[in-house]
Amino acid sequence: MMPSSRLARALTAAGIPFETSALLHDCTTFRIGGPADLLCRPHTQEQLVRTLDIWRTNDGDCPLFILGRGSNVLFPDNGFPGLVICTRDLQEVSLFHAREGTPCLRAGCGAALAALSRRCVAEAPALSGLEFACGIPGTLGGAVVMNAGAHQSEMANVVRESVCIGRTDGRILTLSNAQHGFSYRRSVYQLHPEWVLLNATLELSPSDTVTVRTAMERNLASRRKNQPLEYPSAGSVFRRPAQPDVYVGRLVEDCGLKGFRIGGAEVSEKHAGFIVNRGDATADDVRRLIAHVQEAVLRAYGIELKCEVCIVREDGRTERGE
Ligand SMILES: Cc1cc2nc3c(=O)[nH]c(=O)nc-3n(C[C@H](O)[C@H](O)[C@H](O)COP(=O)(O)OP(=O)(O)OC[C@H]3O[C@@H](n4cnc5c(N)ncnc54)[C@H](O)[C@@H]3O)c2cc1C
Structure with a gap:
């Protein structure tokens, strides 16, 4: 069998x-x-x-x-x-105050960042800390694993702790913020793919509704303006290069690749750091387009672009740019 x-x-x-x-x-x-x-x-x-x-x-x-x-x-x-x-149905959320009085949200790994952000606005007083995350279309679990970030903040700034289970031994572990080894789009979970994040606690701060809501609306408007949200994608495909002040979108655009297509996969006209699915893209189209962009940028600038997107191979193993 x-x-x-x-x-x-x-x-x-x-x-x-x-x-x-x-x-x-x-x-x-x-x-x-x-x-x-x-x-x-x-x-x-x-x-x-x-x-x-x-x-x-x-x-x-x-x-x-x-x-x-x-x-x-x-x-x-x-x-x-x-x-x-x-995990997307694991959305339970509870609010509590830590001993030192800090308001904290504890949520299941499947809670959507957008829903958690709405909860922050709905609390009285409103909670500040997740304004950066309101437009990131992921779950809390995915966001901690990826140390998702935007608008000058990232999960590392709000995670108090997370609880995970070892898929091979069933051991439950609680990780403090420091134990997450957070760095740019990295967390210890990427080094331990056997850990399944069950829930996480976010440390927030009391604020007022108008301030929190205004910041979220500004961040959402900036995404609508700058990102090709009208097409399916996985967000920015490549990690930010280590060189200071070097932006992936600009490098790809300067290689003349905006709008370049392989099959149904296209380098977005709106933001050259995104690859979008124009309707009938296959995984193979996307992989070939990623390789094409990497080659062009390496040839033109000597910069090796690393993939941020988690690419699953046909045998079920995953690849992610180191
Ligand atoms: C339009 C668009 C805009 C985006 N903007 C941003 C942005 O501004 N900033 C940013 O950082 N990212 C951005 N992203 C990328 C993405 O939304 C984030 O990386 C997000 O955190 C991924 O969450 P997810 O639930 O979708 O994870 P998935 O894509 O489902 O999974 C991502 C990885 O996390 C692992 N994982 C997920 N849940 C768990 C769990 N419970 N336990 C262990 N491992 C788990 C998966 O196995 C996989 O390796 C964007 C994507 C899109 C499509």
């Missing part, structure tokens, strides 16, 4: 809902990706932990992918040969 068939039987026996052959195209902002052998969307943290237990005890060798809102992932056209656990 195929590993995923054994797993499917065990999930059924445990009453955990899953789909077979669900299209990953529908679970990512690139709108690219073939079917996952199994796609599971746990509704509670307990169900997520149970699903990982079942995966471990039945078939720890079957490829496993933890998916948030899929806004930083490129899945292959022939899909994923294993189990994808999508």
Whole structure:
């Protein structure tokens, strides 16, 4: 029996809902990706932990992918040969005050950053700290893993702690802010892909509603103006180069690549750091366009662009620019 068939039987026996052959195209902002052998969307943290237990005890060798809102992932056209656990239903949020009086939001890994930002505006007093994140289309889990950032801030500035489980040993760990090893679009989770983030606590500060809402509206307006939000994408494809004052969008534009297409994948006319899906792009189109841009920039400027997007290979392993 195929590993995923054994797993499917065990999930059924445990009453955990899953789909077979669900299209990953529908679970990512690139709108690219073939079917996952199994796609599971746990509704509670307990169900997520149970699903990982079942995966471990039945078939720890079957490829496993933890998916948030899929806004930083490129899945292959022939899909994923294993189990994808999508966390986006794990959205419980609670507000508490730490001993020193700091307001904190604790949320499940699937909570959308946009929803958490709205919650900050709705509190009385409003909470400041997440203004930078209101337009980032990811989950809390994906954002901590990626140390997502924008508008001169990043997750490193607000994460108090996160709780994760080891997918291979089931051990629960609590990481303090310092233990996340945050740096530009990096966290310790990228060094430990076996850790599945379950929930995280954000440390915020009291503010007033108008100030917080105005900052969020300004950030959203800037995205609408500068980013090609009208097309599916995974945001900025490349990491910011290490050289100071060097911007990916400018390098790509100066290579004359704005609007350059391979198949249905296009270097955005609006922001050359984005690759957009013009309707029928395949993962192969995107990968070839990424390689083309990297080659052109290397040839013209001697700068090696690294991929920020998590690229999933056909065997289920992932690649990310180091
Ligand atoms: C239009 C657009 C604009 C964007 N703007 C920004 C921006 O301004 N700044 C920025 O930093 N990013 C930006 N992004 C990229 C993306 O939104 C962020 O990286 C986001 O944090 C990814 O979250 P996600 O839930 O979609 O993660 P996914 O894409 O689903 O996953 C990303 C990685 O995190 C892992 N992961 C997800 N959840 C967990 C978990 N619970 N435990 C362990 N691993 C997990 C996945 O396995 C994968 O390796 C943008 C993307 C788009 C499409």
